[in-house]
Amino acid sequence: MLIILGALLLAVNYAVFYLLPPMEGLGYLSRIAVLHIPVAWVSVLGFAVSAFWALRYLRKNNRLYDIKSAVAATLGLGFCIAATVSGAIFARLAWGSFWNWDPRQTSITILLLTYYAYYGLRLAVEHEETKARVSAVYSVMAASTVPFLVFIMPRQQFSLHPSPVINQAGKIHMDIVFSIVLAGAICFCTLLFFYMSRLLVQKRIAGRKNAEQASPREEGVKI
Amino acid sequence: MHRLFLHSSSPVLLLLAKEFVSEYRNRYACSVILAFSVITVTSISISLANSALSEETESVLLWIIIFFSAMAGLGRVYSTEKDNNTLSTLRIYCCPQAIVFSKIVFNTVLLLGIACLTVLLFAAFFTLRVKDWVLFTVTIWLGVSGMAVVSTLMASLAAEARGTHALFTVINFPLLMPLLLTVTDLTTRSLQGVPADFDQVCLLIGFDLMIAAVTILVVEWL
Amino acid sequence: MDSITTPIMAQIKFNNICMSFPDKLLFTNVNGSVSSGECLALTGPNGSGKSTMIKILARLLRQSSGEVSITLNAKNASDTAYRSAIGMIAPYLEYYNMLTGLENIALFSQLRGKAYCGRQALNLLDKVDLRSNADRLTQTYSTGMKQRLKWAVLAMADPPIWLLDEPFAYLDDYGRTLVLEMLTDAQNRQRAIVIATNDAKEAKLAQTVLTLVKSGTFIAR
Numbered sequence: 125m126l127i128i129l130g131a132l133l134l135a136v137n138y139a140v141f142y143l144l145p146p147m148e149g150l151g152y153l154s155r156i157a158v159l160h161i162p163v164a165w166v167s168v169l170g171f172a173v174s175a176f177w178a179l180r181y182l183r184k185n186n187r188l189y190d191i192k193s194a195v196a197a198t199l200g201l202g203f204c205i206a207a208t209v210s211g212a213i214f215a216r217l218a219w220g221s222f223w224n225w226d227p228r229q230t231s232i233t234i235l236l237l238t239y240y241a242y243y244g245l246r247l248a249v250e251h252e253e254t255k256a257r258v259s260a261v262y263s264v265m266a267a268s269t270v271p272f273l274v275f276i277m278p279r280q281q282f283s284l285h286p287s288p289v290i291n292q293a294g295k296i297h298m299d300i301v302f303s304i305v306l307a308g309a310i311c312f313c314t315l316l317f318f319y320m321s322r323l324l325v326q327k328r329i330a331g332r333k334n335a336e337q338a339s340p341r342e343e344g345v346k347i
Numbered sequence: 348m349h350r351l352f353l354h355s356s357s358p359v360l361l362l363l364a365k366e367f368v369s370e371y372r373n374r375y376a377c378s379v380i381l382a383f384s385v386i387t388v389t390s391i392s393i394s395l396a397n398s399a400l401s402e403e404t405e406s407v408l409l410w411i412i413i414f415f416s417a418m419a420g421l422g423r424v425y426s427t428e429k430d431n432n433t434l435s436t437l438r439i440y441c442c443p444q445a446i447v448f449s450k451i452v453f454n455t456v457l458l459l460g461i462a463c464l465t466v467l468l469f470a471a472f473f474t475l476r477v478k479d480w481v482l483f484t485v486t487i488w489l490g491v492s493g494m495a496v497v498s499t500l501m502a503s504l505a506a507e508a509r510g511t512h513a514l515f516t517v518i519n520f521p522l523l524m525p526l527l528l529t530v531t532d533l534t535t536r537s538l539q540g541v542p543a544d545f546d547q548v549c550l551l552i553g554f555d556l557m558i559a560a561v562t563i564l565v566v567e568w569l
Numbered sequence: 570m571d572s573i574t575t576p577i578m579a580q581i582k583f584n585n586i587c588m589s590f591p592d593k594l595l596f597t598n599v600n601g602s603v604s605s606g607e608c609l610a611l612t613g614p615n616g617s618g619k620s621t622m623i624k625i626l627a628r629l630l631r632q633s634s635g636e637v638s639i640t641l642n643a644k645n646a647s648d649t650a651y652r653s654a655i656g657m658i659a660p661y662l663e664y665y666n667m668l669t670g671l672e673n674i675a676l677f678s679q680l681r682g683k684a685y686c687g688r689q690a691l692n693l694l695d696k697v698d699l700r701s702n703a704d705r706l707t708q709t710y711s712t713g714m715k716q717r718l719k720w721a722v723l724a725m726a727d728p729p730i731w732l733l734d735e736p737f738a739y740l741d742d743y744g745r746t747l748v749l750e751m752l753t754d755a756q757n758r759q760r761a762i763v764i765a766t767n768d769a770k771e772a773k774l775a776q777t778v779l780t781l782v783k784s785g786t787f788i789a790r
Binding site: 353354355356358361362365368369372373431432433435436438439440441442 | 627629649652655656657661662663664665666667668672675676677679680681682684685706726
């Protein structure tokens with residue numbers, strides 16, 4: 125898995141710097157898009173995955189699902205920060221200012237706030253099972269508002285943000301090379317997300333097992 | 348024997364009656380919200396000292412005050428139950444759907460009251476000239492319903508947490524942002540007399556429906 | 570005074586209940602069952618998990634493993650039926666401060682689907698000596714009065730299975746005699762009763778006694 129990731133990373137990097145022609149209107153700035161779009165996509169994916177595991181936890185009450193849900197949210201937060209920063213850098217380079225509350229910038233900020241609120245909620249509840257149940261419900265609700273923020277609202281208002289890949293006409297207005305490189309980058313980020321999820325989940329399970337063994341537990345006495 | 352108001356075969360109506368009577372008898376939420384609205388509007392009015400507000404500013408202020416009044420008063424439905432140890436009793440005697448639904452209805456009525464009050468205060472202190480009453484009322488209605496439903500669910504989550512009331516506002520705000528952005532825009536249009544953007548009204552209705560669907564989905568785990 | 574219906578034969582059964590928290594194992598392998606007309610007492614020192622066990626039976630808490638089931642007239646109860654089959658008294662379950670005693674009784678019995686009968690409610694309040702306070706808000710009651718109100722509400726709702734956690738708490742001798750009468754009456758009316766208590770005297774009211782030992786397992790006597 126690591127090899128695939130490494131290979132993809134190298135391939136995408138090479139393509140971005142050597143193969144990609146400048147995009148019309150944006151010039152070489154389109155290179156940031158190859159970073160920004162996949163990362164933004166994964167930050168939305170983070171919500172979806174988190175909500176999926178949250179719903180499974182609510183149904184089955186298996187603590188593992190709760191761990192998976194929380195890990196997805198953690199990674200989603202990381203990718204969301206990356207998306208915000210890369211977007212701001214792009215805005216500065218393309219239009220002169222880091223932040224002007226463009227609808228897309230507003231959306232990504234709200235996404236960040238939602239992830240932050242999820243964490244606040246998890247930290248505030250002490251009892252384990254209640255914490256899991258409460259954050260699962262919140263995760264499901266958050267995921268239901270995300271489509272409004274990301275897909276619907278920014279399309280209704282005028283935005284400087286370049287038109288998204290999945291636009292109304294259903295066609296992809298992009299150079300073929302760019303599309304391939306972008307697809308590669310999206311694959312890379314998605315695979316990275318799932319790979320890191322698996323690592324983090326295993327780490328948390330191991331950490332929990334260690335904590336359980338380390339603490340002095342009162343054992344039953346068989347009579 | 349005196350007449351008993353709590354006479355019904357429907358659990359929802361029973362719990363609703365209980366909420367309204369409890370509120371009437373100690374007026375905890377009402378007074379907090381009333382105080383909040385009045386203080387906010389008067390302090391803004393004093394600070395502005397008669398200078399005019401643009402329609403956009405008025406609309407934004409209106410919704411901010413409604414939102415924060417909601418944050419002040421809507422958490423009560425669950426936080427007082429948790430503090431008084433009555434929530435577990437309810438859970439034993441009653442199904443979760445009835446509990447949540449009765450609280451949603453109560454909060455919607457309460458928030459509608461807040462919204463009307465705030466609009467009246469605005470009319471008194473600022474020049475609130477509504478050019479499109481239909482749009483104005485529909486927006487307030489849809490916005491308030493959505494806000495009340497989300498707030499009730501968040502109240503049930505925040506009640507489980509120890510600590511400050513601030514958590515309730517923090518978890519509510521991001522979820523309500525799409526709603527707030529849309530309703531402020533629609534209200535501005537109604538104040539300006541500009542025709543409504545149909546897409547936005549659809550978004551509002553869609554949001555409310557989506558929230559209702561999610562509520563039905565998660566209600567048993569609240 | 571009771572409505573003329575055939576009594577429901579109820580049984581609550583728990584198998585291999587194990588409860589553990591991240592830092593502590595509370596108890597393992599708890600088994601037992603209580604049928605209509607029987608009374609089970611859960612005893613043990615403080616911290617042994619009596620309240621936790623009762624909460625598990627009431628489905629307020631989820632056990633780590635094992636199962637609890639209720640059968641009504643020899644049929645397994647669904648989730649809704651489970652909830653309607655139990656009633657509970659506990660120090661951590663209160664009634665509404667902003668309602669009067671009578672209103673509380675009316676609310677909770679109607680939530681259980683029982684038609685409200687004013688005379689029956691007042692008679693019950695009479696039995697627990699709260700008749701004169703029936704129209705006062707519960708927040709004005711003393712702790713002893715609140716405890717007696719809990720008994721009145723439970724008796725009014727009258728479910729097949731009664732779960733009692735420290736049911737005689739806060740009661741003076743007079744109050745204790747009053748509610749003891751209600752308890753024996755409930756047993757005579759074929760209610761299945763589980764009592765969690767610290768008091769050995771109260772445990773003697775039951776036919777079966779399950780003792781939770783501090784070190785985590787059970788002895789049934």
